[in-house]
Amino acid sequence: MFLAVLQGVSELFPISSLGHTILIPALLRWPIDRSDESFLSFVVVLHLGTAIALLIFYRQEWIAIVSALVRSVVRGRLSGERDEKIGWLLIAGTIPVGLLGVFFESAVRSLFGSPLFAAGFLVLNAGVMFFGEWLRKRQLQQRDRANKPIEAISYADGVKIGLAQGLALLPGISRSGSSIVAALLVDLDHEAAAKYSFLLATPVILAASVLEIPKLLDPSAHVVAGEAVAGGVLAAVTAYASVAFLTKYFQHNDLRPFGWYCLLAGGAAFVLFATKVIS
Amino acid sequence: MKALAVVLVVVFVLMAALALAHPLEPSSLTKAIGFSSDKPHTKHAIAYFVLALLSLVWIRFQTNAAKA
Numbered sequence: 205m206f207l208a209v210l211q212g213v214s215e216l217f218p219i220s221s222l223g224h225t226i227l228i229p230a231l232l233r234w235p236i237d238r239s240d241e242s243f244l245s246f247v248v249v250l251h252l253g254t255a256i257a258l259l260i261f262y263r264q265e266w267i268a269i270v271s272a273l274v275r276s277v278v279r280g281r282l283s284g285e286r287d288e289k290i291g292w293l294l295i296a297g298t299i300p301v302g303l304l305g306v307f308f309e310s311a312v313r314s315l316f317g318s319p320l321f322a323a324g325f326l327v328l329n330a331g332v333m334f335f336g337e338w339l340r341k342r343q344l345q346q347r348d349r350a351n352k353p354i355e356a357i358s359y360a361d362g363v364k365i366g367l368a369q370g371l372a373l374l375p376g377i378s379r380s381g382s383s384i385v386a387a388l389l390v391d392l393d394h395e396a397a398a399k400y401s402f403l404l405a406t407p408v409i410l411a412a413s414v415l416e417i418p419k420l421l422d423p424s425a426h427v428v429a430g431e432a433v434a435g436g437v438l439a440a441v442t443a444y445a446s447v448a449f450l451t452k453y454f455q456h457n458d459l460r461p462f463g464w465y466c467l468l469a470g471g472a473a474f475v476l477f478a479t480k481v482i483s
Numbered sequence: 484m485k486a487l488a489v490v491l492v493v494v495f496v497l498m499a500a501l502a503l504a505h506p507l508e509p510s511s512l513t514k515a516i517g518f519s520s521d522k523p524h525t526k527h528a529i530a531y532f533v534l535a536l537l538s539l540v541w542i543r544f545q546t547n548a549a550k551a
Contacts, residue, residue, distance in 0.1 A: 279547075280544055280547030282544075306527055306530045307517075307527075
């Protein structure tokens with residue numbers, strides 16, 4: 205249940221859920237085998253809960269976006285309407301992260317799946333957020349660039365944000381953190397960048413969990429249905445609360461507090477693992 | 484551009500079929516693109532089918548643009 209809360213919170217806060225699910229069990233010396241079918245199946249349910257929470261939170265946006273996309277395909281041309289542009293931007297951003305995930309996920313996880321790498325990348329995640337905030341401030345001061353609405357960004361910028369989200373394959377690099385930073389650098393404000401990041405994360409998290417559902421049905425999975433359902437519901441509730449909090453938070457605040465958290469937590473964990481205080 | 488989209492549809496459908504058939508010797512490249520014989524690569528196949536579908540949508544947009 206602790207893992208469910210951890211997943212629900214850390215998937216959407218820019219602090220890397222993958223990094224935390226590697227670091228916290230290692231720090232607390234939990235006997236979790238991350239390659240075990242039961243554990244993987246439980247994680248699938250937690251992701252599904254998170255994706256459902258995002259879908260429910262942004263249900264009106266998703267209904268408008270999907271119907272605008274269907275209309276544009278039926279019509280066979282773009283109309284320039286807001287929801288349609290956001291829909292195609294989300295598709296343009298999801299293709300690179302989807303391909304990176306399908307092609308490189310196993311290789312990246314086997315190369316960088318250790319707690320030491322996760323701690324190091326968490327520190328790097330802090331650097332990305334601090335650097336992104338500094339660059340955005342500099343852009344606003346020097347070039348007099350104004351904030352844009354989501355639908356005003358170009359498709360090329362949509363792909364760039366998708367590629368940035370792909371960095372989250374590295375355990376410790378946050379999906380929302382990297383995509384919010386990329387969105388800030390193409391002139392979205394914090395509120396719009398966070399909203400776009402959560403919309404962009406939804407199909408990826410949903411697809412990643414739906415594609416793993418066969419593991420749940422595998423006889424070797426040994427998933428206790430009650431535990432799995434409770435975990436999924438808990439992850440969904442915490443993810444919903446997280447996205448509700450973060451959308452309000454980013455109306456007036458920036459990424460730096462999360463950067464400080466990642467720097468301190470990642471730095472401390474790195475020292476503990478590097479000096480073999482915890483192995 | 485429409486010809487390119489048609490080529491892409493054919494290529495992606497073939498790649499999806501290869502990912503499902505997974506006929507090649509396992510190596511880092513064949514594993515990454517989903518053609519290695521160590522296991523069926525359903526995720527790769529779905530990804531290729533989605534790309535084929537998007538290429539079909541591209542053809543639809545191209546056809547309509549030509550008509551206009």
